[in-house]
Amino acid sequence: MFANTAAEEQVAFPFSAILGQDELKLGLLLNAVDPQIGGLLALGDRGTGKSTTVRALGEMLKLADIFAPVVTLPLGASDDRVLGGLDLEAALVRGEKRFAPGLLAEADRGFLYIDEVNLLDDYLVDLLLDVAASGVNHVERDGLSVTHPARFVLVGSGNPEEGDLRPQLEDRFGLATWVRTITDLETRREIVLRRLAFTDDPAGFAQRFREADRELAERVRQARERVSAVELSPRALDAVVNVVVSSGATGHRGEIVLARAARARAALEGRSEAAPADVAAVAPMALRHRMRREPFDTPDTVDGRLHETLAALGLAE
Amino acid sequence: MITDEPDDVQFGEALAVFVADPGVGLMLTGDAWGCEQAFAAVARRIQDKWRIVRVGPADTPESLAAADATGNQRLVRVSAWGELDPACAAILRRAHAVVAVGSAPPALAARCALVVPLEVPPRAAAGGDVSELFWIPDEPPWSAADDGLAPAEAARLATAMAQDFGIADHELEYRAARAARAASRLGLNPEAVLARWVFGPRGVAVQPPSPPPPVDRPQDTSAETGALEGAGDGGETVAPPIEVPPTERTAWPRRRARRQLPGRHGPPAPDRTRGRPGRTRPWSRGARPDVPATLAFALPRMAVRGWRPGARPRLWPSDLRQRERRRRGGILQVIVLDASGSMAREAIRRAKGAALATLQGAYVDRRTVAVVVARGRAAYLAVPPTRSTSRVAASLRRMPAGGGTPLASAYLLAWRLARRAEPTAVEVLVLTDGRPNVPLEPGGDPAIDARRALGVLESAATRVRVTTILRGKPSARTR
Numbered sequence: 001m002f003a004n005t006a007a008e009e010q011v012a013f014p015f016s017a018i019l020g021q022d023e024l025k026l027g028l029l030l031n032a033v034d035p036q037i038g039g040l041l042a043l044g045d046r047g048t049g050k051s052t053t054v055r056a057l058g059e060m061l062k063l064a065d066i067f068a069p070v071v072t073l074p075l076g077a078s079d080d081r082v083l084g085g086l087d088l089e090a091a092l093v094r095g096e097k098r099f100a101p102g103l104l105a106e107a108d109r110g111f112l113y114i115d116e117v118n119l120l121d122d123y124l125v126d127l128l129l130d131v132a133a134s135g136v137n138h139v140e141r142d143g144l145s146v147t148h149p150a151r152f153v154l155v156g157s158g159n160p161e162e163g164d165l166r167p168q169l170e171d172r173f174g175l176a177t178w179v180r181t182i183t184d185l186e187t188r189r190e191i192v193l194r195r196l197a198f199t200d201d202p203a204g205f206a207q208r209f210r211e212a213d214r215e216l217a218e219r220v221r222q223a224r225e226r227v228s229a230v231e232l233s234p235r236a237l238d239a240v241v242n243v244v245v246s247s248g249a250t251g252h253r254g255e256i257v258l259a260r261a262a263r264a265r266a267a268l269e270g271r272s273e274a275a276p277a278d279v280a281a282v283a284p285m286a287l288r289h290r291m292r293r294e295p296f297d298t299p300d301t302v303d304g305r306l307h308e309t310l311a312a313l314g315l316a317e
Numbered sequence: 318m319i320t321d322e323p324d325d326v327q328f329g330e331a332l333a334v335f336v337a338d339p340g341v342g343l344m345l346t347g348d349a350w351g352c353e354q355a356f357a358a359v360a361r362r363i364q365d366k367w368r369i370v371r372v373g374p375a376d377t378p379e380s381l382a383a384a385d386a387t388g389n390q391r392l393v394r395v396s397a398w399g400e401l402d403p404a405c406a407a408i409l410r411r412a413h414a415v416v417a418v419g420s421a422p423p424a425l426a427a428r429c430a431l432v433v434p435l436e437v438p439p440r441a442a443a444g445g446d447v448s449e450l451f452w453i454p455d456e457p458p459w460s461a462a463d464d465g466l467a468p469a470e471a472a473r474l475a476t477a478m479a480q481d482f483g484i485a486d487h488e489l490e491y492r493a494a495r496a497a498r499a500a501s502r503l504g505l506n507p508e509a510v511l512a513r514w515v516f517g518p519r520g521v522a523v524q525p526p527s528p529p530p531p532v533d534r535p536q537d538t539s540a541e542t543g544a545l546e547g548a549g550d551g552g553e554t555v556a557p558p559i560e561v562p563p564t565e566r567t568a569w570p571r572r573r574a575r576r577q578l579p580g581r582h583g584p585p586a587p588d589r590t591r592g593r594p595g596r597t598r599p600w601s602r603g604a605r606p607d608v609p610a611t612l613a614f615a616l617p618r619m620a621v622r623g624w625r626p627g628a629r630p631r632l633w634p635s636d637l638r639q640r641e642r643r644r645r646g647g648i649l650q651v652i653v654l655d656a657s658g659s660m661a662r663e664a665i666r667r668a669k670g671a672a673l674a675t676l677q678g679a680y681v682d683r684r685t686v687a688v689v690v691a692r693g694r695a696a697y698l699a700v701p702p703t704r705s706t707s708r709v710a711a712s713l714r715r716m717p718a719g720g721g722t723p724l725a726s727a728y729l730l731a732w733r734l735a736r737r738a739e740p741t742a743v744e745v746l747v748l749t750d751g752r753p754n755v756p757l758e759p760g761g762d763p764a765i766d767a768r769r770a771l772g773v774l775e776s777a778a779t780r781v782r783v784t785t786i787l788r789g790k791p792s793a794r795t796r
Contacts, residue, residue: 045486046410046424046427046486046488047427047486047487047488047489048487049487074378074382074408075378075404075407075408078594078640079595079596080609080610080613085613086613086616088609088612088613091612091613091616091626092612092616092626092630093626093627094626094627095620095625095626095627096626097616097617115407116403116404116407119403119404119407121595123595123596141613142613142614142616142617143616143617159424181485181486181487182485182487183485185476185477185480188476188479188485188487188490189472189473189476189477190472191487191490191491192471192472192475192476192487192490192491192494193468193469193472193494195491195494196468196471196472196491196494196495196498197468199340199495200468
């Protein structure tokens with residue numbers, strides 16, 4: 001939920017113990033069910049649990065034996081740390097020309113998490129976009145020529161007050177969510193309480209939520225197996241096209257992401273067919289960063305227009 | 318419990334809470350000398366258990382990693398006066414204990430729950446004994462078994478008080494709850510501690526203290542007078558004979574101190590030794606070679622030359638590689654656009670064209686751009702400072718025109734923006750037909766007001782370019 005302290009580095013904060021931030025959690029789960037959705041961008045206030053939630057996801061998925069490592073890309077990482085490069089020790093000592101895998105190799109089949117993605121160096125962003133788009137990392141350097149799969153779900157978080165995100169990068173994320181500070185006093189109290197309890201006794205606290213985490217992970221595992229068989233009902237397909245067209249979202253990526261996310265949601269809820277309600281539930285996440293922006297738009301006005309569109313189509317909750 | 322004198326500033330109370338649980342975080346503001354004293358007092362008490370990592374504007378994410386700033390039992394002391402690299406600030410949110418001296422970058426403000434505004438009391442400035450001001454109770458009067466405030470009670474208190482002070486911030490509330498527990502273990506009243514040291518100072522936004530007015534007297538480098546420049550708010554105080562450790566001279570006026578730091582302004586620029594690492598390229602004389610990159614590049618070539626693994630690597634000058642580094646930039650480009658009714662349709666089109674052309678350049682340089690529009694009764698900020706040039710462009714295209722020409726008001730608004738930035742890193746472009754017709758105050762002369770306001774604006778900017786848009790060809794003059 002917040003920055004780490006000593007104890008938390010050994011034990012992750014349990015996913016089920018994170019209060020509120022339902023959209024953020026749903027977005028991550030949908031990506032865990034169907035990595036093809038194309039990642040999640042979580043922008044918003046500081047100290048709202050973005051990083052904690054992403055880290056918690058990895059630990060939670062382990063409970064159902066889902067192989068999906070969550071790898072954090074540190075700001076200021078050099079290109080050879082990210083892409084991989086020549087293993088210098090092996091080369092100098094043993095004369096072996098060996099490839100030392102980078103973070104992209106580690107993140108294969110899992111999540112690549114970039115905290116403060118808006119502060120990332122441009123040239124690293126370009127590298128990541130190339131690899132994320134192709135799913136393959138091709139390294140040509142230091143006399144090496146290595147190609148390895150790097151299919152990862154890109155998860156970015158950041159605070160827009162500290163810098164804008166380049167539009168090219170924003171569009172590359174399948175889903176986007178706005179994370180806000182919770183204003184409800186009772187929830188806030190419980191958040192602080194859980195955090196205190198976790199700091200005092202990380203292992204005991206994690207144990208309390210172990211069962212809830214395991215159940216959720218099991219649901220994700222089953223949904224992953226089922227998702228490719230989930231059908232989009234004709235009405236849901238109509239809803240996808242109608243929402244995208246009338247919201248004026250740019251590009252075709254929106255339609256594909258929306259359809260996939262709706263299917264993943266149905267799979268997560270154990271259904272074999274995605275309904276218009278699934279489309280409506282994930283439409284804000286799939287489209288809000290693809291809406292055409294007016295000069296003085298704020299996240300709220302964009303969301304407002306999107307909800308109007310949904311309501312006009314009879315899809316609002 | 319620190320001292321009974323009601324008039325005295327009881328820093329010790331807050332410092333004691335911090336020492337009891339450094340995870341709470343501490344922000345020392347106000348008088349620079351006082352900050353140093355308070356920090357020294359805290360450091361003395363915790364140095365057995367915590368290692369102090371000093372972080373400043375020159376730090377990069379790599380240097381933080383090298384210092385293991387977020388490691389166990391590391392106490393990070395940030396003295397950046399708001400100039401810390403945002404990437405560093407983001408990393409430091411994970412530090413176990415943070416003390417911000419001067420002011421905290423916004424990303425770290427909630428991480429430093431206790432705010433101690435240090436005013437040096439007259440007694441200290443006059444040379445009295447100040448040691449008790451920074452005295453922190455020695456033996457904490459609690460035993461390990463005594464837990465103090467229950468977590469639920471601390472959480473309730475922290476959130477309820479945040480609510481009362483109009484604050485909603487999960488991170489701050491959590492740190493406040495820890496402060497409440499530490500306070501109660503020390504036998505202090507948790508509610509009073511939170512009100513006084515956590516939420517009270519934030520009820521009005523936590524601002525860095527306004528720097529003392531730049532005094533044009535020769536800079537005396539002797540430690541004694543140097544440290545007192547910030548302390549002498551009273552004016553008539555006598556230089557007291559206080560022993561002052563020769564620390565950084567944070568009491569200098571902010572602008573002067575900042576101007577001495579290279580690499581804090583301008584577009585992202587190559588730098589030999591500092592900044593974010595980028596690609597590697599062949600080494601050129603004078604640069605520092607990058608050892609791993611050089612070895613990796615040289616290995617296949619050394620093999621050709623007959624080098625065998627395990628032997629000592631032999632490099633040729635042509636093997637050397639260096640790593641490009643780019644330092645952070647930050648020119649603020651303010652565009653003042655006259656969109657009044659007096660600008661003919663064609664003129665406004667041309668003005669927008671000029672603005673968009675400037676924007677192109679701003680994108681290339683990764684400048685921050687703000688747009689001020691002079692239209693109607695008073696100027697308004699159409700686009701607050703942003704690096705999103707697409708947002709600015711869209712706003713410019715849709716900008717409606719009509720109404721009066723409040724140029725003076727526009728200049729003052731631009732000045733307010735410029736003032737917040739480095740004076741050597743602000744460029745202003747004014748696009749107008751040069752016919753102001755709205756004075757600052759009713760009854761004033763619009764032209765005189767505009768001229769005066771322009772003078773004010775020029776004092777805060779590197780360059781103000783006024784481009785007069787006429788019906789014929791636009792003419793530019795640079796002021």
